[in-house]
Amino acid sequence: KEILESFKTSDLIHFHSFHPYLCFLASINKNKILYTEHGLFGFGRKIGLKDNIMYFLRRVFYKNYVDTLICVSKSTKIFLQNKWGITKGNVKVIFNGINNLLKPSRREVKKIRSKFENQYIIGIAARLAGVKRIDLLIKSFKIFSEVNSNAVLLIVGDGPYKVDLENYVKQNKINNIYFLGYKHNIINYQAAFDISVLP
Numbered sequence: 001k002e003i004l005e006s007f008k009t010s011d012l013i014h015f016h017s018f019h020p021y022l023c024f025l026a027s028i029n030k031n032k033i034l035y036t037e038h039g040l041f042g043f044g045r046k047i048g049l050k051d052n053i054m055y056f057l058r059r060v061f062y063k064n065y066v067d068t069l070i071c072v073s074k075s076t077k078i079f080l081q082n083k084w085g086i087t088k089g090n091v092k093v094i095f096n097g098i099n100n101l102l103k104p105s106r107r108e109v110k111k112i113r114s115k116f117e118n119q120y121i122i123g124i125a126a127r128l129a130g131v132k133r134i135d136l137l138i139k140s141f142k143i144f145s146e147v148n149s150n151a152v153l154l155i156v157g158d159g160p161y162k163v164d165l166e167n168y169v170k171q172n173k174i175n176n177i178y179f180l181g182y183k184h185n186i187i188n189y190q191a192a193f194d195i196s197v198l199p
Contacts, residue, residue, distance in 0.1 A: 128159030
């Protein structure tokens with residue numbers, strides 16, 4: 001009731017994730033609805049019955065109630081068009097932003113690089129979740145490192161797949177992969193990477 005009352009005083013509701021009950025309340029209240037789709041389509045994990053029901057409800061919501069649908073990438077928009085049939089002209093792309101005002105600390109970057117003995121550093125900074133496909137990066141790094149033994153893979157971040165990914169690395173005896181956990185000064189790590197991979 002409180003949410004519905006709040007919606008009644010709003011001209012625009014902006015959703016970043018799909019919650020059926022909240023989306024239903026917004027749609028019956030006839031608010032203008034803006035939805036940002038981050039590309040959460042279950043890539044990298046098994047899709048179950050609950051997922052399929054939620055995907056169906058999302059498609060119905062997008063097609064009938066969302067006034068403007070923002071995609072964070074072109075591939076997300078293409079997926080919605082080709083797989084979900086969302087072809088209305090209200091689908092726009094606004095890329096995820098990067099704060100280019102923050103500057104890395106040269107001293108910290110040098111410290112990170114020296115810790116890994118100035119090897120060739122491949123890195124990723126991300127939430128460790130299935131959608132990020134870090135498993136693909138690890139598998140690719142295994143192949144790459146067989147012919148490039150001076151390379152290291154730094155995985156910066158935390159999340160629900162961290163333990164699974166660590167176990168995969170141990171079980172497959174993949175060397176030179178380091179899980180560094182969450183870091184607040186992420187820009188220093190990104191600046192220390194020779195190459196940053198977003199699988």
